[in-house]
Amino acid sequence: MLGVDPQVASHKLSIYKKARYISQKKCKLGEERCLAANAEADKLLSAGFIEEAHYTTWLSNVVLVKKANDKWHMYVDYTDLNKACPKDAYPLPNIDRLVGGAAGNKVLSFLDTYIGYNQIPMAASDMNKTAFIIDDANYFYSPLPTPILPKS
Numbered sequence: 001m002l003g004v005d006p007q008v009a010s011h012k013l014s015i016y017k018k019a020r021y022i023s024q025k026k027c028k029l030g031e032e033r034c035l036a037a038n039a040e041a042d043k044l045l046s047a048g049f050i051e052e053a054h055y056t057t058w059l060s061n062v063v064l065v066k067k068a069n070d071k072w073h074m075y076v077d078y079t080d081l082n083k084a085c086p087k088d089a090y091p092l093p094n095i096d097r098l099v100g101g102a103a104g105n106k107v108l109s110f111l112d113t114y115i116g117y118n119q120i121p122m123a124a125s126d127m128n129k130t131a132f133i134i135d136d137a138n139y140f141y142s143p144l145p146t147p148i149l150p151k152s
Contacts, residue, residue: 012123019084023059024077026133033064036072037134045139053138056131076132 029037044050053059058081064072121143122130130141 006121006123010121010123011126013081013126013129014086015081015084015129016086021057022080022084023056024061024080024133027061029062029064029135033072034135036064037062037074038136040072040074041134041136041139049143050139050141051127053128053131053140056128056138056140058129058131059138060130060132062132062134076130078130081129 041050045052060079060081061077063075063077065075067073122141127140127142131138132140
């Protein structure tokens, strides 16, 4: 898979040291949702975005939401994993400071994170923490998983 070299940038999860591993109990999806989840996993697997997981510590369920065009969209319920991570009180610095801080550098990259989220690899030590379960198997994300964007 093409993308950012892990030595340049990789996504690392900050998890509290005292956090317990949580493996969610598998939820029943129903036949239609199960088929949609398996089809989505097959697409992600063939694209190289996920790999089969063995001996997971963190394990999350998938949530399927029907879109306006009657197709299913698959999300992963990372609620427990999110609770185990510290919150950033000031997540987005002022854009002027970002641009000013780039002055004098030889290279400036504008990675489109809406389209290019999957170009940033997960740190090898954190890949298994993104594990999710469907009927066929357990999988984990190799690159950064799809962000859930707020509705505008």
